[in-house]
Amino acid sequence: MKIAVLMSTFNGEHYLEEQLDSIISQNLDSRDCKIEIYIRDDGSSDSTLSLLKKYSIEYKNISVINDEENIGVKLSFFKLVKEVDADFYLLSDQDDIWSNNKIQYFVDIFKNNKTEGMSFGIYSDMWVADKKGKSTGKLLKKGTSKEPSNNKYIEFDELMFSNKVTGASFGFDKLAGQKMRLLSEKIVQQSAMHDEIFAMVIAATGTLFYSSEPLTYYRQHEHNVLGYSGIQRLSILDKFSHLKSIINGDMQLINDVHAITKVFYTEQTDNIEQLFHAKSIFNQYRYLKIAVRRANSQHYMQLIILYLLILMKWNGGKKSYD
Incomplete structure (x- = not known):
C-alpha cells in the first residue's frame, strides 16, 4: 500500500525540520505500507529549498518539486493531488509535529471503514501547540462546530454551516483523489481553502470520517497562514x-x-x-x-x-x- 504525504512549503525554514522528522520517524508496519513524501515548494526565498534538498539526499522517499512559481497554497496542494498517484494520501503543513502513530492510525481507520466504490476521507482533532511545538492542553475541534454533529460520519449538508476539516489532520484514499481531480482550478482557487473543498468532494461522493483522537501538534506562531482562530x-x-x-x-x-x-x-x-x-x-x-x-x-x-x-x-x- 503506497501512502503519499503531500506538503506545500513557503518560507518554512524555522519549523520544517521538526515536521519532517516527525513524519520520517512514524511507527508503521513497513511490510504492508510504504511512505513516499512529496513536497512542492511554492517559491520560497529563505533556506527552505536547501533544507529540502538535504533531506531528499538523505531520505530517498522524499521528492521535492520546485517549479520556481508561487501559485498559492490552495493550487499548490491541488497540483500535488493531480500529479501524485497513491493508495492513500495525507496532507501536511510545514510547521506542525505529528504523533508517531498518526499514519498507522489513519490507515487502520481507512481499512476498517472503507466502503467499496465510494471515496473515503478522515480528519482528526489536534492539540493546539505553542511556538515551540508543545501542547497547550487545548484541542482544536472538541466542543466547537468543527466536531461532527451526529456521529463519526459527516453529512454533506453539515459542511454548508461549518468548515470542519483542517488539512493538517486530513487524509483520503485513491478514489477521493480521483474525484478531486474533476474540480477545475478556478473552483479550488476561489474556494475558502483547499482542505474545505476537498472535504466537500468526499462528503458528496463517499464517506467523511471523524476521529476525536488528537494526532497532530498544531503549532501557533506569527507566520501561520491559518491558525487557532x-x-x-x-x-x-x-x-x-x-x-x-x-x-x-x-x-x-x-x-x-x-x-x-x-x-x-x-x-x-x-x-x-x-x-x-x-x-x-x-x-x-x-x-x-x-x-x-x-x-x-x-x-x-x-x-x-x-x-x-x-x-x-x-x-x-x-x-x-x-
Missing part, C-alpha cells in the same frame, strides 16, 4: 452578535457547496441541490430544515433563521464559479 469557534448564538463579520464567511461556504453540487449530483448532495433551486422562501425553509436537522444543531430555529437571511443575500449575488 477564536472567531471560527463561535457558537450559533454568538454568530448572531457577530453577524457582519461572519456573514461573508458563511456565504463563502454556500458558494463552495453550490460549486460542488454542480460537479457532483449524488444522493448525498440532493437536498442541498433542491435548496439552491428553491424559488420561494417557503421551499428554502423546507430544504434548509432538513439540512439543519442533519447537522443536529442544538440551536435548530436560530440556525434556520440565520441561514434564511444569508440565503436571501446570497441569492442576489454570485452563486457559483462558472
